[in-house]
Amino acid sequence: MPEAKPIINKEQLKVFKQYLQKADKNKVLRQLPDLHEEAMEKVDCLQCAACCKNYSPRFKTPDVKRISKHLRMRESEFIDTYLRVDEDGDFVVKASPCPFLGSDNFCSIYDVRPSDCARFPYTDEDVLLKRQALTLKNATFCPIVFHVLSRLSV
Template sequence: MSEVNLDHWEKRSAEHQKLYKQFLQRADKNKVLKQLPSLHEEAFEKIDCLQCANCCKNYSPRFKTPDIKRISKFLGMKEGTFIETYLTLDTEGDYVVRSKPCPFLGADNFCSIYEARPSDCHRFPYTDEDVIIKRPAITLKNSTFCPIVFYVLENLRVTK
């Protein structure tokens, strides 16, 4: 893999959005999927999520029914109380957090419900699954705030 410079990655990601979009449209899905496990691992070795937490500071995962049940139990709350306290419905009818940053994000960027966190949080940033190709709009958005997505896309793009 080529060494991706992470200095000013946000600016470079913004400049590369058109390139990423073109790449994702034309990419050989099987070739990309073969590269993802090692790129995903490499990105997580180089980038510490606890230094960033942009995902938790600026966006909300979807809280699906199993997530709500699991987290409510973890917090010792009734599901209805959990929903009333922390969640709201978005325009797509999904439960999301009421406020940003996420109410479960600590000042140290640790998640207070990490063991029970929503599936979306567990899977984010989707750099080890086919979501990266299947849902290019999500991938492009994620590349603007997640250095791991930027890193993976940069490597995929240059190693076609």
Template sequence: MDNKKENSSFDLNSNWQKQSAAHQKQYKQFLQRADKNKVLKKLPDLHEEAFEKIDCLQCAACCKNYSPRFKTPDIKRISKHFKMRESEFIDTYLRLDEDGDYVVKQSPCPFLGSDNYCSIYEVRPSDCERYPYTNEDVILKRPNLTLKNSTFCPAVYYVLEKLLNN
């Protein structure tokens, strides 16, 4: 990593998590009252800016603490990747959650390596590919999810802070 990148990177060791916790009420009010069109216009640039500063491989909190939903196409694709029957893949790695969705049986995700790389990155679930939804309308359509994500994903925190302060 070059020095320029290091100097511009978002500091994961800062107190962003405390700030996010302290700003939950503001975030909630903002998400309820936001001008959807204005926010949606800003999201692509803010998303790009966030990921110029934040390296997911330094964090991986999402993979360490939560599970994506594994939808039928995901299960088909990943089980094929492993050359497993779908039922075998499900029995080995997944469970049904309280919403009736397939999620991983354990945390951290069994596909997360000690280096924070995903061993199935090329065939990962669509939820993982889209996460943290900072470049799409999910940020407004599912405010409770956005609020939860802001407490453990520095990119969501970054985007919300920029939206609040612009």
């Protein structure tokens, strides 16, 4: 049964932020594998796909090379067709939802997807602590991040 999309209020976000700022890094890193697995068992990403519907990963140079080759496109053609440069100077998709997301929430380039997609939602790695602003943003739409932070901060 898919877990509902998180409805996070400002108070919860504040609690998560305070927790992340004070968290014992080693203790959290030891807990993440089990909490990540627990969340992945509770949440069906194919029922949600909020990440793909509303946000874009960064497309790094290796991603562009791999995906354009897979699509049998020149890299410049792939970039012109699908990508734009964001305010941080990164390649991201031109529009949401992601053009590779199907109506069934399956990714048409899943086997060659960007590394950001493969690693998302970062709940099994130290990005959760190292990039706290990203973690908090992700908690507002990703039930997995919300679940992991909820379990950590109790």
